[in-house]
Amino acid sequence: MDSGFTDSARSVVLDAGDIGRAIRRISHEIVERNKGAADLILLGIPTRGVFLADRIAAAIEQIDGEGVAVGALDITLYRDDLRLRPARALESTAIPTGGIDDKVVVLVDDVLFSGRTVRAALDALNDIGRPRGVQLAALVDRGHRELPIRADFVGKNLPTALAEQVRVRLVGFDDIDEVTIEGGAR
Template identity: 60%
Template structure:
């Protein structure tokens, strides 16, 4: 399996800074804004985006974590997935502008699950999607509003985001899984 690094730490930082500015612009400020991360790396990215927006706007931006495990349509195929606790505002998401944050957008199925899970917490004014990597291959009509990098890839490639907080290194890599190639 060959691996190549496509984004390094500085590239990730620049992408998140740009996404943060785009969120503020699209929201016409920060009033009523809630940044919601999908575990694990989406939650870490959400915290970083909220911190960047807080620096831009001069006010604290609330964050939340939304576990989507029990809303996935492939749970039977992945029995090892263990739910993680969601940390949502006690008052819910009614009348808030929610930005869902995921690390890599692929088929759209995780985002669909997130929309179902989010509905359990109320009715937001709007829901937008931010992702560090959009790799294509959508199976559902879902698109990101804020994208760090479009990274077209083939289905036999794996996109891996590693973050300091979780992995001890900061990078996005593409790996080719030779066992997935058809002769």
């Protein structure tokens, strides 16, 4: 299947070009908002947030000329729905050396949905250190928030129905760059 449009249950909303442009725009916005990349730390939320953070970091380095610290923040142990499923395997957490104290942390996730993942990430950050500020970047904001949380940098606002599934695929973890909506009646 090369185009999702032939299948009524699955449609491609962002292709590789769109994702590349979204990542570049997010990177520009991050640099603009923070007046450069100094004191910035990008923390990707596993799984795909980590790959997204790496690509945003690479783009910021092209824009600003300076490297930016990147890491990963696993939020499994801070989830509020642990008791609804069997125990899950943990993903890796990698905090750049020097820690997050007095830095500006940009949390990076692929899809912003209920906001519960971000809530867990904020709790996790709290135990690791005291950043000067925390910002949130998401490739897709699909709405349906259950907590008062919003993103600072959004690749694409995507109105969805609750029954639909938004799937992000990113090169590095998957074989292509693609965001699709699956299921539900469209």
